[in-house]
Each structure stands twice: as structure tokens, then as C-alpha cells.
Amino acid sequence: MAIGNGDMQVYVYKFDNTYIEITDLISSMKYSCGLDKISQQLDIKVPYGVYGTSLPAMFFDTGQKVEVYINSKCYYRGKIETVNMSADKENISITCFDYIRNLTKSKVVYNFAGISAYDAICTIFKDLEIPYSEGGILDGKNADYSRVIINHLIKNKSAYDACMMIATELHRNTGLFYYMFMDVGGNVNIMPCDYYWSRQTIQACSSPNLPNPDGTLISLNYKKDVSDLITKVAVYDSKGNPVDIEAGIPNEDSDEGGDE
Structure with missing residues (x-):
């Protein structure tokens, strides 16, 4: 084909x-x-x-x-x-x-204490029989940020969420963001963002009518919609009097209503 x-x-x-x-x-x-x-x-x-x-x-x-x-x-x-x-x-x-599907569908419980981020993620992958390579987990066990110590109770979360919680701990220490992907070798990886697809430039096609596009940007649609924009909110009490939102009390200038 x-x-x-x-x-x-x-x-x-x-x-x-x-x-x-x-x-x-x-x-x-x-x-x-x-x-x-x-x-x-x-x-x-x-x-x-x-x-x-x-x-x-x-x-x-x-x-x-x-x-x-x-x-x-x-x-x-x-x-x-x-x-x-x-x-x-x-x-x-x-x-x-x-194979990432198994991570998103599986619920796990772990009590990680004094374990490196690399070993924590490898533990999850091994328990669920997820294929991975050493270099594809946080850039390898010897990378500086993969050795950050994790002390975290993970309860009733998906295995994917558990891995990303560990990645969040790393983000607090390194400032790097992480994402998970499966490579063409069939291994699941979790790496710093843009590590795998870095230096890929978005380039428009030279013509929209080419049978074989010569750019990486195939199509683009832009929409800006303010039809549901809320510009003002008013709050009224049970008697229909406007309420001062900041003070949380009826406006003093409003009619008290009800029987005298």
C-alpha cells in the first residue's frame, strides 16, 4: 500500500x-x-x-x-x-x-521510601511487564536527575499517573518537564520534554495542492470565539436584593423587601 x-x-x-x-x-x-x-x-x-x-x-x-x-x-x-x-x-x-495503554488502565499502590526516581519507575514498569530500555528511563540510571530520591505514597492511581507523579517530583528539583512515549522499538520511555523530538522545525508546505506535502505543517485552522464570554456576574439574596460579593451582605442601598 x-x-x-x-x-x-x-x-x-x-x-x-x-x-x-x-x-x-x-x-x-x-x-x-x-x-x-x-x-x-x-x-x-x-x-x-x-x-x-x-x-x-x-x-x-x-x-x-x-x-x-x-x-x-x-x-x-x-x-x-x-x-x-x-x-x-x-x-x-x-x-x-x-503498550502505554497498560499503564493508563492499571491501578497501583506503592509506598516509595528512599528509592531513586529511576528505580521507582523501573519497578512500576517491571511489575506491569512494560518493555523499556535503560537509557529510555530518565536518560539512564546514572543521569543526575534520575538519582533524585523519592519518598512518596502512591495509592489507587493509574500506573501512568504514578510515573508522572514521580516526574513532578523531578520537576520540582530540576525545573524540567517530562513526558512519556513509546518508541518504534516497542519500548516505553519517560524523558525530558523535547529530548526525543528536539530541533524539529514546523515548516509550511510550499503549496496547498501538492500531492506529497513538502512541509511538516499539513493544515492549520484558527478560531477565536467569545460567544460564551462572561463579562459581569451579579449575585442576589433570597429576597432578590443585590449582594456585595466582597462583603457577602446585601447592598445597603437596596430595598429590604418583605412586610413591614
Whole structure:
């Protein structure tokens, strides 16, 4: 399947680690990720024959690994979380998430005392079997800020929130902000902001009509809306008299109301 200036291949792995390529079967595919939804999501739809043999009948199961390659370079690794087969439409849809999903969905309790930030995060990752590399956790165990001592009770928080609470402790000591991402090797990392994507310049395309955009900024929309802007707030008591907000008492100049 051609995409932009390259070729894309999509593979689904069976539980015995053999794989099948489904690239040519895909009727639609959507990728999404954001700061408020840190785990990368991939939605794929393929035909699924129910009433005849003209369509393939390739079934998928939750937990299977999915990988996406562009020009032989891996751009996505994740696992199937949802399978939805529609008999009347003869298609099957799968929703996949990368390995950060396990961190956002798992509730944890830890009482860290006298442990380095690096070891604390590694403990969480190991307990949940999250793949990581030594250099991808706070720039390695020998980095100055990874050795900050953590004394923190973490209770009934997601594992992702627990990691970011540790990152907040580091921010107080170093002034650096941290973020979590999964690299193309399948490892989950937590690093200082802009460490991974530093020096990436936003550059507009030379023309909006290019079949293959030559810039990093594909589209831009700007909106400024004051339709819901509140410019004045008035408070009245139970008798309908205006209340002095700062003093919290009815305005002396107002009519007391009620019976004399």
C-alpha cells in the first residue's frame, strides 16, 4: 500500500509469533494520539466474508500484536484490544493500542521510601511487564536527575499517573518537564520534554495542492470565539436584593423587601 512517498505494510502476529500481512485487505485505517490521550490508537477495518467465499474470512483476537512499517521502518507497535465483527456489512474492525495503554488502565499502590526516581519507575514498569530500555528511563540510571530520591505514597492511581507523579517530583528539583512515549522499538520511555523530538522545525508546505506535502505543517485552522464570554456576574439574596460579593451582605442601598 502506497502512502505519501513510501510503501506501508501492516502485520498481525499470531500467538505463536508467526505473522500475516493484511495491508492489501485494509479498507480504512485511522491513527490517533495526543497529550490528553497518550497511548497511540490504531483503528483498522478489513472485509470479512460471512455469506460467501468471495471475501476473505480472516479473524483476529484480542491480545494479538500489530505492527505498521513504512519503507521497511517500524512506525507503530501495539496490541489488539477490541474486535468488532459486523455480519450484515461483512467486515471486521479492530482497535489497537500501544503498550502505554497498560499503564493508563492499571491501578497501583506503592509506598516509595528512599528509592531513586529511576528505580521507582523501573519497578512500576517491571511489575506491569512494560518493555523499556535503560537509557529510555530518565536518560539512564546514572543521569543526575534520575538519582533524585523519592519518598512518596502512591495509592489507587493509574500506573501512568504514578510515573508522572514521580516526574513532578523531578520537576520540582530540576525545573524540567517530562513526558512519556513509546518508541518504534516497542519500548516505553519517560524523558525530558523535547529530548526525543528536539530541533524539529514546523515548516509550511510550499503549496496547498501538492500531492506529497513538502512541509511538516499539513493544515492549520484558527478560531477565536467569545460567544460564551462572561463579562459581569451579579449575585442576589433570597429576597432578590443585590449582594456585595466582597462583603457577602446585601447592598445597603437596596430595598429590604418583605412586610413591614
